[in-house]
Amino acid sequence: MLTLEGIRYGDGAFSLAADLRLSPGGRVAVIGPSGAGKSTLLDLIAGFRRPDAGRLLWQGRDITAAPPDRRPVATLFQENNLFPHLDLARNLGLALRPDGGRLRADERREVERALDRVGLQGLGDRKPGALSGGQQSRAALARVLLQARPIIALDEPFAALGPALKGEMLDLVRGVAKELGALVLMVSHDPEDAKRFAGEVVLVADGVAAAPVATTRLFEEPPEALRRYLGR
Numbered sequence: 519m520l521t522l523e524g525i526r527y528g529d530g531a532f533s534l535a536a537d538l539r540l541s542p543g544g545r546v547a548v549i550g551p552s553g554a555g556k557s558t559l560l561d562l563i564a565g566f567r568r569p570d571a572g573r574l575l576w577q578g579r580d581i582t583a584a585p586p587d588r589r590p591v592a593t594l595f596q597e598n599n600l601f602p603h604l605d606l607a608r609n610l611g612l613a614l615r616p617d618g619g620r621l622r623a624d625e626r627r628e629v630e631r632a633l634d635r636v637g638l639q640g641l642g643d644r645k646p647g648a649l650s651g652g653q654q655s656r657a658a659l660a661r662v663l664l665q666a667r668p669i670i671a672l673d674e675p676f677a678a679l680g681p682a683l684k685g686e687m688l689d690l691v692r693g694v695a696k697e698l699g700a701l702v703l704m705v706s707h708d709p710e711d712a713k714r715f716a717g718e719v720v721l722v723a724d725g726v727a728a729a730p731v732a733t734t735r736l737f738e739e740p741p742e743a744l745r746r747y748l749g750r
C-alpha cells in the first residue's frame with residue numbers, strides 16, 4: 519500500500535493536501551485543472567519535493583525523507599530524460615548501473631530484452647536524437663522496465679504523441695506494469711486516457727488530492743470539481 523498520511527505542501531499561494539491510500543498493482547489516473555497540483559503530487563511521491571507535514575509510507579515503510587533514488591518509484595516524464603550523448607544501450611544500462619559502470623554480459627542481454635519488449639529491437643546503438651518521438655517514449659519505458667520499481671509515475675508522458683500512438687503506448691505501459699506488478703500513477707489532461715487506462719482516479723482540485731474513486735463511478739457521477747473541469 520502507498521499511503522499519503524496528512525500530507526501538506528505549500529509554495530506561496532499554492533497549497534496541496536493529500537490523505538489517501540493506493541493499492542499495489544493498481545492503475546490510477548491523476549486528473550484535474552491546470553495548476554491544481556497534479557505534478558506536485560507526483561513529485562511528492564517520487565521525492566523531488568518534500569512535504570511540509572505528513573508522512574509517505576510504502577508497504578508500511580516510512581519513505582518521507584528518502585531521496586528519489588532510494589524510493590520504490592520509477593518516473594517517466596514527457597521529456598523522456600534520455601542522455602543525448604549516449605546511445606540507447608548505454609542510456610538503458612544506467613538503469614542497472616547508475617554509476618555508469620560496464621555491464622556484465624547478462625545485464626547487456628537484459629537491456630536487449632527490454633528494447634525488444636518495447637519494440638526497439640536492434641536499435642541499441644542509436645543515440646536518442648536519431649529516434650522519433652514515439653521511439654524515444656518507448657526507450658524511456660524500457661528504462662522503467664529495467665528499473666523494476668513497484669511504483670511507476672507518469673507525468674503526461676505521451677501528450678505530444680498522436681492519438682493512435684498514444685493508445686499504443688498506454689497499452690504498452692499496461693503490459694509493462696503488469697509484468698512488474700507495479701502500481702501506476704498517470705497524470706493526464708485527457709479524461710479518455712483515464713477511462714481507457716485506469717481503474718481508479720485521483721482528482722486534484724481546490725488544494726486537495728482526493729482519495730481514489732473507481733473511474734466508471736467518477737465519470738457517471740462527477741463531483742462538482744470534476745464537472746467544472748470537464749466543462750459540464
Ligand SMILES: Nc1ncnc2c1ncn2[C@@H]1O[C@H](COP(=O)(O)OP(=O)(O)OP(=O)(O)O)[C@@H](O)[C@H]1O
Nearest residue numbers: 529532550551552553554555556557558559707722
Ligand atoms: N517551477 C515552478 N516554479 C514556481 N511555481 C511553480 C512551478 N511549477 C509549478 N508551479 C506552481 O505550482 C502549482 C502547482 O503546479 P503543478 O505543476 O503541480 O500543477 P498541475 O496540476 O500539474 O498543472 P498542469 O496541469 O498545468 O501541468 C501551480 O500554482 C504552479 O503555478
